[in-house]
Amino acid sequence: MFRRILLAACAFVMCISTSAQKTANDPAKEKWFMDLGLGMFIHWSVDVQVGAVISHSMAGASDDYLERFTTELPKTFNPHKFNPDDWAVLARLAGMKYIVFTAKHHAGFCMWDTKTTPFNIMNTPFKKDATRAIFDAFRKQGIAIGVYFSPEDFYYLYKHKVPIGRMQLPQHFPEKNPGLMAYDKSQLKELLTNYGKIDFIFFDGPAEGLKEYAWELQPDIVVTRGQMNTPEQELPAAIMPGPWEACFTMGTDWQYKPTNDPQKSGTEMINMLIETRAKGGNLLLNVGPKPDGEIQIEQEALLRELALWNLANGEAVQGVRPWHIAREGNIWFTRGKDTSTVYAFVPGGKDWKYGERKDLVIRTLEGTPQTKVSILGYASELVEYKEGFDAGIYSQSTPVGLLISAVNGQRFYTDRKWPNPVVIKIENVKYRPVTTSYKQSTLDGAK
Numbered sequence: 001m002f003r004r005i006l007l008a009a010c011a012f013v014m015c016i017s018t019s020a021q022k023t024a025n026d027p028a029k030e031k032w033f034m035d036l037g038l039g040m041f042i043h044w045s046v047d048v049q050v051g052a053v054i055s056h057s058m059a060g061a062s063d064d065y066l067e068r069f070t071t072e073l074p075k076t077f078n079p080h081k082f083n084p085d086d087w088a089v090l091a092r093l094a095g096m097k098y099i100v101f102t103a104k105h106h107a108g109f110c111m112w113d114t115k116t117t118p119f120n121i122m123n124t125p126f127k128k129d130a131t132r133a134i135f136d137a138f139r140k141q142g143i144a145i146g147v148y149f150s151p152e153d154f155y156y157l158y159k160h161k162v163p164i165g166r167m168q169l170p171q172h173f174p175e176k177n178p179g180l181m182a183y184d185k186s187q188l189k190e191l192l193t194n195y196g197k198i199d200f201i202f203f204d205g206p207a208e209g210l211k212e213y214a215w216e217l218q219p220d221i222v223v224t225r226g227q228m229n230t231p232e233q234e235l236p237a238a239i240m241p242g243p244w245e246a247c248f249t250m251g252t253d254w255q256y257k258p259t260n261d262p263q264k265s266g267t268e269m270i271n272m273l274i275e276t277r278a279k280g281g282n283l284l285l286n287v288g289p290k291p292d293g294e295i296q297i298e299q300e301a302l303l304r305e306l307a308l309w310n311l312a313n314g315e316a317v318q319g320v321r322p323w324h325i326a327r328e329g330n331i332w333f334t335r336g337k338d339t340s341t342v343y344a345f346v347p348g349g350k351d352w353k354y355g356e357r358k359d360l361v362i363r364t365l366e367g368t369p370q371t372k373v374s375i376l377g378y379a380s381e382l383v384e385y386k387e388g389f390d391a392g393i394y395s396q397s398t399p400v401g402l403l404i405s406a407v408n409g410q411r412f413y414t415d416r417k418w419p420n421p422v423v424i425k426i427e428n429v430k431y432r433p434v435t436t437s438y439k440q441s442t443l444d445g446a447k
Contacts, residue, residue, distance in 0.1 A: 022215040029222050030243045033200070035319045035337070036097035036144065037277055041247060041286035042087075042134070043102050043148075043254040046073045046109045046124070049291045054255035055106035058154040059164050066158050069107075070119060078125040082293025084137035090295070092141040094303045095310035095318065099138050100146035100202050100224075100284060103131050103191060106166070108155030112195075116186050119155045135195055146200030146224070147191055151184055151210055167206065175208045185213055192217040200224055235272070236279055239322045245282040248272060250299050256288040263298045266305030267349070267419045273306075273317060274345045274421060278332040280322040305420075308412060312377025313423045316343035324431040328364050332421075342426045343376075349419035352408045355383050360404045360424075363432065367397030370428035377423075378410040401432060 043054050047069065058069060091099065104110050110120035112131035121130055135145050151174050154164045160179065162171045174181040192198055192214060200222045201214050207226030214221055224230055229244040236244075250269065251261040264272075269285070276283040287299050295303075310317075316334055323333035323342055332345040344362065352358050373395040374380065380393040393406040404424060412418040 021212050022219060023212065025222050025227055026220065029220060030228075033222050033224075034242045034280075034282065034321070037282055037318045037320070038094070038096050038273060039098040039100060039146070039245075039282060039284045040087075040091045040094075040096045041100050041148075041254075041284045042289065043105070043286055044130075044289045045102060045105050045107060045111065045255065046077050046121075047107065048256050048289070049073060049076060051256065051258040053253060054102070055150075055154060058107055058158070059166060061164065066164070070155060070158065074109075074119070074124045076125070077121070077291070079130075079289070079291060079293030080126075082126075082128075082130065082133070082289075084130075084134045085140070087134070087287075087289075087295060088137040088141040088143060090300065090303050090307070091138065091143060093307035093310070095306065095314045096143065096285075097318065098144035098146055098200065099134070100148050100200060101131065101134050102148040104149055104153070104187065106150045106152050106154055106204070108150075108153035110187065112191065114187060114190055116183065116190070117155065131191075132195060139196075144199040145197070146202060147198055148202045148204060149184075149188065149191070149210075151180075151203055151205040151207060153180065153183065156180055156183055173206045173208075174210060175206060181209055184210055188213060189217065192221070202226075202230070230284075235275055235281075239279045239326050240281065242280045243282070244280065245284050246272075246276050247284045247286065249286045249288075250302055251288075254286055254288060256290050256296060263302060266302050266309075269302055269306060270309050270420050274332050274334075275326075277317045277320060277334050278322060278326040278345075309420050312410065313421075316345070316376060316423045316425070325364060328362060331360070331362065340428050340430070342429050344424040344426060345421045346424060348408060348422045349417070352422060354408055354411060354416040354418065355386065357405060357407045360406075361398070361401045362404065363401035364434060365402040365426065366430040366432040367395060367402050368428050368430060371395060371397070371402075372427040373404055373406075374425045375406055375408075375410075375422060376425055378408075380407065380409065383407060383409040384411055395426075402426070402429065 045054055058066060103112055108119055110117060113122050113129040114120045138145060152166060152172055157164050170176040174184050198218055198221055202224045203211060203226035211223045211226050224245050230247055232247045235246055251257060251263045253261060273283045287295050289295050319337050320334040321337050323335040327333060330347055334343045346352060373393055380391050383389050383391050391407045391409050396403045408422050
């Protein structure tokens with residue numbers, strides 16, 4: 001009798017626990033997310049053919065424009081050069097540990113084989129499930145998979161004669177529009193049951209009711225936007241507790257923009273990654289493939305510059321956490337997770353030319369008898385073609401901070417003008433709090 005009562009009680013408890021609605025990401029999964037550091041954002045949809053801002057040209061548009069958008073653009077979408085394996089290899093080289101792909105942007109055009117709407121990639125001359133191909137290709141490279149999903153759906157609003165806008169009318173919110181909620185859930189069910197394990201989901205819009213459904217379908221999924229801070233095109237002023245994710249374009253727009261779109265330099269992009277990691281966040285860096293399916297050459301070139309920097313310095317931005325301060329002067333810091341190892345990012349280029357020795361005093365670091373200093377990617381033994389040249393690295397703890405003397409000796413370019421930061425790895429080091437004699441204004445992020 002007692003055994004039957006006990007079993008019944010256990011079953012009741014299990015029933016309660018399994019039916020309880022999940023309302024947050026698992027902390028362990030969020031820590032894993034913070035380790036990744038760098039991801040690739042991919043904005044690509046049917047209106048890439050005309051070089052428009054993705055989806056937003058539908059907002060406030062006339063009925064005849066919306067009719068042309070929804071009926072004519074699918075007739076000509078045919079990315080015949082689409083090769084997601086190339087994208088995935090490039091992302092891996094660049095140090096990107098996860099992707100987020102626009103399976104459905106605000107326009108409502110579905111980049112997968114959906115049964116929920118005719119407004120999808122299977123009803124184009126391409127007739128292939130791009131989402132499945134992308135996920136398969138990136139998984140082969142060991143890259144985690146993320147879905148971008150817009151809860152707002154301009155096609156749905158257009159077909160239901162609701163004025164198109166973003167979170168301006170009650171009907172724009174799935175939580176207040178039962179039809180839209182059911183429509184979104186049917187699409188999420190396809191994405192989260194037919195495409196294997198999905199690691200992340202980025203809800204670009206009102207996520208209430210949908211993120212809970214995503215956790216119901218895949219309990220381990222990490223909700224980024226909709227659950228954590230995801231600033232666009234800007235970084236916080238100081239270290240911010242994680243997890244958080246900064247989303248940036250390489251040019252001025254998210255989707256491919258064929259004209260009037262100057263791109264960032266590789267150095268700007270690398271510095272942006274360093275600053276993001278120094279402040280405790282992940283960087284989600286966007287590419288906008290062309291209508292034919294290729295990544296535009298300008299963005300491919302930038303990613304290859306990042307790939308070269310990552311080949312030498314990847315350990316300084318992966319699996320790291322913020323140091324006590326984000327930077328001292330123009331030197332940024334990250335810390336090896338659960339270690340006393342600090343990575344110091346020192347400007348290169350004209351500030352530290354190839355083959356030159358540089359003496360640094362880092363006032364906020366204190367050496368110990370076990371302190372070891374090295375340069376990532378460089379052995380500090382020889383400088384090419386220089387005989388009898390001392391390329392050794394030296395360090396000493398002094399009353400004013402840690403003195404480091406090192407040579408920038410790794411040759412990346414034929415002309416020896418590699419413009420990007422050099423990373424100094426400092427093991428077994430302590431934080432030296434700023435004294436009143438040292439101006440606080442030189443320490444950005446010191447709190």
